Amino acid sequence: MQYFTDIGLEVHVELSTTTKMFCGCRVVDPTQAQPNTAVCPVCLGMPGTLPVVNKQAVEYAIRAGLALHCTIAERSIFARKNYFYPDLPKGYQISQYEYPITFDGWIPITTAKGEKVIRIHRAHLEEDTGKLNHINDDGISFSLVDLNRAGIPLLEIVTEPDMHTVEEVRAYSQELRLLLRYLGITTGDMEKGAMRFEANVSMREDETAPLGTRVEIKNLNSIHSMERAIEYELKRQQRILEQGGKVSQETLGWNEAKGETFSQRSKEEAHDYRYFPEPDLPPLIVDQTWVDAVAQNMPELPVEKRARYQQELALSAEKADALIQDKATGLFFEQTVASAQDISASVIANWILGDVFSWMNESGQSIEELALSPAALVELIKLHQQHQVNKNSAKEILKEMLQSGRSAQEIITENGLQLISSEDELGKVVTRVLLEHPDEVASYHAGKETVFNWLFGQAMQACQGKGDPQLIRRLLKEALSR
Numbered sequence: 001m002q003y004f005t006d007i008g009l010e011v012h013v014e015l016s017t018t019t020k021m022f023c024g025c026r027v028v029d030p031t032q033a034q035p036n037t038a039v040c041p042v043c044l045g046m047p048g049t050l051p052v053v054n055k056q057a058v059e060y061a062i063r064a065g066l067a068l069h070c071t072i073a074e075r076s077i078f079a080r081k082n083y084f085y086p087d088l089p090k091g092y093q094i095s096q097y098e099y100p101i102t103f104d105g106w107i108p109i110t111t112a113k114g115e116k117v118i119r120i121h122r123a124h125l126e127e128d129t130g131k132l133n134h135i136n137d138d139g140i141s142f143s144l145v146d147l148n149r150a151g152i153p154l155l156e157i158v159t160e161p162d163m164h165t166v167e168e169v170r171a172y173s174q175e176l177r178l179l180l181r182y183l184g185i186t187t188g189d190m191e192k193g194a195m196r197f198e199a200n201v202s203m204r205e206d207e208t209a210p211l212g213t214r215v216e217i218k219n220l221n222s223i224h225s226m227e228r229a230i231e232y233e234l235k236r237q238q239r240i241l242e243q244g245g246k247v248s249q250e251t252l253g254w255n256e257a258k259g260e261t262f263s264q265r266s267k268e269e270a271h272d273y274r275y276f277p278e279p280d281l282p283p284l285i286v287d288q289t290w291v292d293a294v295a296q297n298m299p300e301l302p303v304e305k306r307a308r309y310q311q312e313l314a315l316s317a318e319k320a321d322a323l324i325q326d327k328a329t330g331l332f333f334e335q336t337v338a339s340a341q342d343i344s345a346s347v348i349a350n351w352i353l354g355d356v357f358s359w360m361n362e363s364g365q366s367i368e369e370l371a372l373s374p375a376a377l378v379e380l381i382k383l384h385q386q387h388q389v390n391k392n393s394a395k396e397i398l399k400e401m402l403q404s405g406r407s408a409q410e411i412i413t414e415n416g417l418q419l420i421s422s423e424d425e426l427g428k429v430v431t432r433v434l435l436e437h438p439d440e441v442a443s444y445h446a447g448k449e450t451v452f453n454w455l456f457g458q459a460m461q462a463c464q465g466k467g468d469p470q471l472i473r474r475l476l477k478e479a480l481s482r
């Protein structure tokens with residue numbers, strides 16, 4: 001039996017603001033800073049302290065909301081989500097509950113099956129918790145609490161259950177991360193926990209049946225683990241349903257090593273958290289003027305850039321998509337196109353996506369760190385197009401340019417890589433080759449046309465591969481038809 005799958009995602013995004021959500025503490029990289037060095041009485045949860053909302057975090061939320069086609073609430077409310085855990089010093093997390101800052105949006109995604117829209121249910125602001133480090137020292141177990149992360153602003157983005165395959169989950173997650181990075185509101189570094197995914201998964205008999213009972217899978221550390229966890233979960237639920245059983249609503253963890261989900265607890269309900277409005281904060285008011293100002297300063301978004309590369313620069317969808325995956329790459333590409341009037345964008349894209357990308361992979365350099373400028377790349381492509389160097393030499397020259405930062409012309413001159421493009425000189429080579437191989441010439445004239453390529457090879461060899469191949473071909477054809 002084939003069941004129908006529904007998946008909704010909750011994504012926690014750490015905003016890269018300068019300071020924390022409700023206090024003036026610096027936001028530090030949790031993998032770099034000494035534990036508990038970016039804390040103050042507010043984020044330590046000392047009695048008598050008061051929170052103050054971070055304006056930059058609100059602005060980032062508006063930016064995300066606009067990019068996700070959400071409504072921006074003129075008035076939203078912070079709420080206390082109460083629970084006890086040692087990484088939460090106040091005993092509650094300040095979040096938003098009934099009145100989030102943005103809601104009802106959508107984002108287009110593309111899979112092999114085509115384009116579709118994933119609806120965004122809401123995106124709300126909250127604060128991050130601290131981090132527990134569980135230690136086992138000679139049989140004695142204890143946990144160390146680091147509160148550097150406590151109070152860092154989070155934007156929780158919640159979708160409707162609109163994804164029905166793992167491919168759609170992957171496309172959504174990648175597109176969302178790309179979008180948020182373009183907006184400059186998060187590093188998006190999943191390995192540092194700057195983006196954390198939770199997947200809600202259920203199954204039903206067919207698309208017309210009511211939604212099935214869902215499980216929520218937590219602690220997924222990468223998009224890849226999320227895909228594995230969902231695949232595992234779908235098999236598990238299918239087995240239960242096929243045996244006539246019922247899936248129980250619960251919160252699951254993911255064991256990466258075993259490749260299995262495991263039960264963490266039965267699903268908590270909203271009332272377990274005893275949500276109530278945060279008495280220490282007034283309603284958050286975002287007027288239209290502010291929204292308009294943020295809208296004015298939106299950067300070009302990935303969807304827009306993708307479309308522009310295809311429409312204005314005539315790139316294929318694949319090339320456009322590959323170039324926009326990173327803002328800096330797009331910039332490098334555009335600067336190269338701008339400084340080369342008579343080279344097609346597609347040729348430039350090939351050089352960047354091919355040889356420049358493989359160099360970056362090998363060297364670990366980012367595009368900003370390259371010793372290659374857009375103008376230098378243009379010079380090389382031109383020299384190749386004017387038949388000054390052949391393709392293989394051009395590739396070698398590019399490597400050398402990337403290594404040393406020297407110009408193509410310098411390298412060509414120094415290494416004598418310049419193609420021979422004198423008709424006189426190559427004409428002599430061709431004549432000599434034909435004189436030296438009368439038998440082959442005869443069989444060419446007898447109709448064995450493949451001999452042409454052999455003769456061409458001989459001529460190329462005779463000039464150490466430095467002859468302009470197009471010119472040699474022409475001269476050879478002319479000589480043979482005489």
Ligand code: ADP
Binds near residue numbers: 008214
């Ligand atoms: P909670 O905050 O308790 O996790 P929400 O109502 O905010 O609950 O829903 C969380 C996520 O679960 C949303 O992304 C939503 O789309 C998804 N979801 C809700 N019902 C289902 C379902 N039956 N199957 C799959 N996902 C679901």
Ligand code: MG
Binds near residue numbers: 010198216
């Ligand atoms: Mg949830």
Ligand code: ZN
Binds near residue numbers: 038039040041044
């Ligand atoms: Zn603080």
